[in-house]
Amino acid sequence: MARALEKGGSLHTGGAISQVTRKERMEKKLGRPVAVPEMFKVTHVKKSKNPTKEERWIEPRAQETYDRYIRISQEYRSTLPLESQDRPFTQEENENLWKQSAGEPIRGSVYGYPEKAYHKKKS
Incomplete structure (x- = not known):
């Protein structure tokens, strides 16, 4: 049903993970934090x-x-000193640029932005 919706669903290649x-x-494999657009590309190509x-x-x-x-990130970069x-x-910055790129939230979620994955973990 999600796939049938024009803008409601999100196809991805992530499987059950x-x-x-x-x-x-x-992050463990790369030894650094992973940005939203990087994760998005991995799970959508x-x-x-x-x-x-x-x-x-x-x-x-x-x-x-x-x-x-x-495009938006290149425009933003050109405004930096x-x-x-x-x-x-x-x-x-990456999260804000992604949210601008993805458009308005649908049912409270930003397309391609898995908020749970980007919230800081509490110890």
Whole structure:
């Protein structure tokens, strides 16, 4: 039913692994925090065994949202002072840029933004 909705569902390639678990595994493997757009791309591009094959997004909406994020983040970067333009975005900057790219929340959720995966864990 979620797949049948025009903007309500979200197809992904994540399978049964939760976003929180996937994020933790990626961070452990990479040795650094993982940003929302990075997680989104991993879970919305079909994996190919042929490395020369072009990446295939699972749905047009996913590619459009990611491309919009790239455009908005480039525009934002160009507004930063020259000495700051090469630094990586902070987690907060990435989250805000993603939320701008994804559009208005639907049923309280931002498309492609698994909030539970990005809340700070309490010890």
